[in-house]
Amino acid sequence: MSIEARPLEGQVALVTGASRGIGRAVARALAQRGAFVAINYRTDVDAARSCLAEIEEAGGQGGLCPFDVGDAEAPANAIAALAKEQGRLDILVNNAGITRDGLLLRYREEDWQRTLEVNLGGAFRCSRVAARTMARARYGRIVNLSSVVASMGNAGQAAYAATKAGLEGMTRALARELASRSITVNAVAPGFIDTEMTAALPEEARAAYLAMIPLGRLGSTPEVAAAVGFLVSPEASYVTGHVLAVNGGLYT
Numbered sequence: 001m002s003i004e005a006r007p008l009e010g011q012v013a014l015v016t017g018a019s020r021g022i023g024r025a026v027a028r029a030l031a032q033r034g035a036f037v038a039i040n041y042r043t044d045v046d047a048a049r050s051c052l053a054e055i056e057e058a059g060g061q062g063g064l065c066p067f068d069v070g071d072a073e074a075p076a077n078a079i080a081a082l083a084k085e086q087g088r089l090d091i092l093v094n095n096a097g098i099t100r101d102g103l104l105l106r107y108r109e110e111d112w113q114r115t116l117e118v119n120l121g122g123a124f125r126c127s128r129v130a131a132r133t134m135a136r137a138r139y140g141r142i143v144n145l146s147s148v149v150a151s152m153g154n155a156g157q158a159a160y161a162a163t164k165a166g167l168e169g170m171t172r173a174l175a176r177e178l179a180s181r182s183i184t185v186n187a188v189a190p191g192f193i194d195t196e197m198t199a200a201l202p203e204e205a206r207a208a209y210l211a212m213i214p215l216g217r218l219g220s221t222p223e224v225a226a227a228v229g230f231l232v233s234p235e236a237s238y239v240t241g242h243v244l245a246v247n248g249g250l251y252t
């Protein structure tokens with residue numbers, strides 16, 4: 001692999017929820033570009049280990065970094081330990097997310113709380129501790145995984161859409177706050193991507209979405225990872241506070 005193809009050589013990245021789906025593809029893509037990738041996961045150690053094995057087999061480097069992003073304390077402790085151990089933390093990809101769908105009138109309080117804690121609270125807490133190391137280095141890249149439903153809306157996803165719209169607001173606020181330290185903060189808003197999250201959709205819902213997507217197909221995880229790969233690259237140094245849609249034209 002040529003030097004030009006490894007723009008993240010020497011950098012350290014943390015990807016939350018990296019054991020499967022989009023996070024796993026992002027972890028692979030960043031490792032392929034030369035970064036040491038810390039693979040965060042909550043419970044599925046086997047999947048996280050297999051992600052790391054894939055990275056190492058491809059000649060990349062990484063490590064495991066288990067914690068629950070929805071916990072009040074765990075992210076700060078784990079990320080501070082990672083930054084200390086590696087001596088730096090250049091990239092944070094806030095990818096971990098959950099969907100707990102349900103119509104408003106029957107929506108349970110505990111589902112609302114947990115969706116907020118994981119999707120929004122997780123990104124906030126991880127950014128808060130990562131930004132400390134990045135600010136000292138006067139360099140950093142934070143990318144938040146939003147969703148097309150943040151702007152489009154979706155029946156049965158009020159909690160999820162609220163967290164993703166919140167993430168986009170947080171992205172813009174942190175972009176302004178951290179710009180003076182050369183830390184960029186952006187979001188990627190995928191449409192319907194072929195992952196375990198969307199595999200759970202009923203067949204009719206899947207067909208209805210497909211009919212609305214101009215490119216006529218679901219997106220793939222490497223297509224989302226490529227967008228993240230651009231935003232965390234040194235070349236994206238003048239892009240901050242942006243939400244990059246990767247949705248096949250579903251919503252603009």
Ligand code: NAD
Pocket residue numbers: 016017018019020021022023040041042043067068069070071094095096097098118145146147148189190191192193194195196197198
């Ligand atoms: P996924 O469910 O396949 O993966 C999510 C990952 O996050 C899993 O590995 C899960 O274990 C992890 N996770 C969940 N809660 C966690 C916690 N508390 N702490 C640590 N890790 C936790 O989902 P995906 O489809 O790969 O989605 C990844 C991100 O992209 C999510 O933020 C999701 O909202 C967003 N997204 C996905 C789609 C899609 O079509 N798949 C579309 C738009 C946005």
